[in-house]
Amino acid sequence: MNRKFYWFVVARFLFVMATQIQAVLMGWQMYDISHDPLQLGLIGLAEAVPALSLAIFAGWLVDRFNPFRFYQVTLLVSFVSIVISSLAHQTHYLFYAAILTGIARSFTGPAANSIIPRIVTREELKRSSAFTTIAFKAGTVLGPGIAGVLLAVQGYILPYRVAQVSLILGSISLLFIEYSHQKPLKVKNPSLLPELLMGVKFVMKHPLLLSVMSLDMFAVLFGGVVAMLPIYAVEVLHMGPEGLGWLRAAPAFGAIFTSLYLIKNPVSKHAGPALLWSVFGFGICVIVFGISKNFWLSFAALALSGALDSVSMVIRGAIVQLCSPEAMRGRIAAVNSIFIGSSNEIGQFESGVAAKLLGTVNSVLFGGTMTLVTVGIVFFRFKELRKLNLDEI
Secondary structure (H helix, E strand, O other), X not given: OOHHHHHHHHHHHHHHHHHHHHHHHHHHHHHHHHOOHHHHHHHHHHHHHHHHHOHHHHHHHHHHOOHHHHHHHHHHHHHHHHHHHHOOOOHHHHHHHHHHHHHHHHXXXXXXXXXXXXXXXXXXXXXXXXXXXXXXXXXXXXXHHHHHHHHHHHOOHHHHHHHHHHHHHHHHHHOOOOOOOOOXXXXXXXXXXXXXXXXXXXXXXXXXXXXXXXXXXHHHHHHOOHHHHHHHHHHHOOOOHHHHHHHHHHHHHHHHHHHHHHHHOOOOOOHHHHHHHHHHHHHHHHHHHHHOOOHHHHHHHHHHHHHHHHHHHHHHHHHHHHHOOHXXXXXXXXXXXXXXXXXXXXXXXXXXXXXXXXXXXXXXXXXXXXXXXXXXXXXXXXXXXXXXOHHHO
């Protein structure tokens, strides 16, 4: 790995840490103001709508122009979002901040996935996926931990300032990267709609990409418990904001150690079975968390879920990078971000609605069970994934 890639990993880490601090604070603010689980789901929906609706267009722009510049702009937009949420005293300001975060998110995935293959060799792509996973998970460890501790001690202002400084440092890190952008080949008489949908058509006709993206979307859509953590911290585990911060950070603890292992020992030959088993184990962990009333058991279940999720993240990331043609990386990454966004932000909305209808604990148990069902469907539907060997792509 070269110095440019390491600087990008640093910027990625600082960006994720800042957005995770913001997510914890916004969730606590929303619950503190409304005491309504549905509002926690709606704030996820407010982020998901612009993230998903703009993703295809964002991917096309990234393929047409300089993805590095787009990535720099996403940090700026995220900074504005954090400033707005730090000043929020009513719920509608939190929704405005969530919308801006969603706009930034629509460009982040396509831009990052277009930059990385241009600053590392193809042979390094599998290891680069593990490095970027570590950066992402490290940010999700420190971000919630910092937010929870500082929120309990100093209130909202100081942790929001830490998030703002993190984004400033992330922007500075990008300045150390010498990125030379090659303009794409011009297409004669291009038609906008076919150009926009090219990534969608490619993924839908590619069994391997379609299977891993579908597995991620439906498993995390039902199995995600992030939106319910403020309720679990207060009403089930009887913890304060410190407990919320540690619960938010728990999955990343397991993920970091697993990703470090995968850097030295990348999964190649049995990548397909490893992916399926890791998502199956993730569903089991969600069920254990749902029935737990002990903080340490809940923390352990979330940490193990993060370890298993990191296996699937590294394998999925490598598959997307290895299967994407150079001229379509932004658009394919945009499709991937739609699947991921559907699982994360819409998953938060699903969790809020399910909690409102079924109760918090029952909604989590339902989600974990549906994750297991999803793994079974993908296992029988996509034989390409059962036999996947990354070295043969």
